[in-house]
Amino acid sequence: MITILEVNETNKMIEQEKLDVRTITLGISLLDCCDPDLDTLNRNIYDKITRLAKDLVSTGREIELDYGIPIVNKRISVTPIALVGGRACRSPEDFVEVAQTLDRAARDTGVNFLGGYSAIVSKGMTPADETLIRSIPAALASTERVCSSVNVGSTKTGINMDAVKLMGEVVRETAEATKEHNSLGCAKLVVLCNAPDDNPFMAGAFHGVSEADAVINVGVSGPGVIKHALEGIRGENFEVLCETVKRTAFKVTRAGQLVAQEASERLGIPFGIVDLSLAPTPSVGDSVAGILEEMGLESAGAPGTTAALALLNDQVKKGGIMASSFVGGLSGAFIPVSEDQGMIDAVNRGALTLEKLEAMTCVCSVGLDMIAIPGDTPASTISGIIADEAAIGMINQKTTAVRLIPVIGKDVGDTVEFGGLLGHAPVQQVNRFGCADFINRGGRIPAPIHSFKN
C-alpha cells in the first residue's frame, strides 16, 4: 500500500518543484483530406481536426483534476501540409489559406499550438514543398497558433543545401513579416535534421506518414524535480549523481505514461509514445541550466557544461525508458535559451555563447533553440548556422534543429520579450565572418559513411 511519505513526495514535486506534463499532443493524419479543389481541401481539413480533437482539451482538464497534476498544453500535430496540399495549392497564397484553416481549427478546438505546416525535403524538394516553404513567412504572419517546420537533412540522405539556403532566406522573411511583434513568427518556425515522425513538442511537431490515422503522444517535463533531487547529494561522486538523475527521471516519466494511457483510453485514440524530455520554462526553478549548475558548474556555459549535459541527457533516457512502454519523439534535455531563466542568466553574465550552445547540441536532445540574434544577420549566415547544426545531426545520427529569431531592429545587448512559455531573450552575438560563397554553391551534401566512426 502506498505510504504517506510517497504521497507527500509526489505532491511536493507537483507543488514546489513544478512537476507537470508538458503536453498531450494529438497527431492527426490529413492524408485522407487531399482534394484537387482548395475549398474542399480546407473543409475536409477543418472537419477532420475538429471532429477528432473536439474533446482533447476537456479530457486533458479531466485528467488534471483526477490526478492533481497540471497538463500545461494540449496540442495537435498534422501530416506535413506540403503533402496534403500538393494537389490543391498552386501558389504560396493557396497554402496560406490552408494555414488559416489550421489556425481556425486550432482555435475552435481550444489548443494553443498546431504543428505540421511542414515540408520534409531532406533529399530534394517537390514543387509543392518549395511552394509551401516560400509561403511560410506569410502563413506565420497571418496565423496565431500554427507552427511550421522543415526537415532539411538526415543521416540516410545527407543535407539538402538548396533547402538550407532557402530556409536562411525564409527565416529572415518571417522575421520581417512579424517585426511588429519582435519577429515572433520565427519562434514558431524550426529547421530540422533527422526530424522524428512522432514528436509532441512545438514548433517541430508533425504527424509523420509512418503514423496511424490518429495517435496520442505525451511530452513530460520536470527539470525542477531533477534539480531538487541533486540538491540532496552535493559533493557525491558521479555514480551517485547519475543514479539520482536516473531514478528521478523514472518517476517523472511514470506520471507522463499514466497521463498518456488515460488520455488514449478516454479519447478512444491509440497511445503512441512518451517523449522523455526535460522541458524548461521561464519560471524560476524550472531550468535545465539550473541542473547543470547544481552539478557543480559556476554557470551554464562554463567548461564542463557539455559533459554535464551529456550525462544528464543519457541518464534521463535510461530512467525514462524503463518507465514507459513506448518512447519516442525528441527525448532528452532541451536547451532553449529564452524559455529557461538559467540559460538567460548565463548569456547575460557572458558565460554562454552561440558557439558553446552549438557544442552542447551535440549531446542534447535537439539543437539551437529560441535564440535571439541581431536583426541584420544575413540570410546566408543563418543558412550557415542551419548547415552546421544539420551536419551535427547527420553525422551523429541524432535529431538537431535550429530555431533562431533574427529580431528586426534589435542588436546585441537588447532584450526581447516573446511572452508566455516562449519567454524572453538577450540578443546574442553571431560570428560576423561570412559564408555566402559556401551556401550559394547549391546542391546536396552526400550522406555520410556509416563506418570508420572517428
Add this chain to the structure above:
Amino acid sequence: MSKTIITVVGKDAVGIIAKVCTYLADNRVNVEDISQTIVQDYFNMMMIVDTSRSSKPYADMVTELDELGDGIGVKIRCQREDIFTKMHRI
C-alpha cells in the same frame, strides 16, 4: 475503479478530521485507511478512500474538498491513487 487518496496538510486545529469525514460520509465515500502525523503543529493526513458508491461527480468532489479546506485553513487534495502507485511502484 481505483482508490482515491485524500491528503490534508496545514496548521493543526480542532475538528479537521471530523469535518473531512462528515463530508465524505454525507457523500457515501468509504474511508479505508487513515494515517496521520503532526510535526511542530503542522497537520499531515492521508486517507485512502473508495468513491465507487458515491453519486457525486469526481470533479465536484475535488472542488468541494478544496473549498472545505479553505474554510478550515488547510490544503485538501483529492487524487486518484494511480499517480502515486505508478510513480513509486514498479
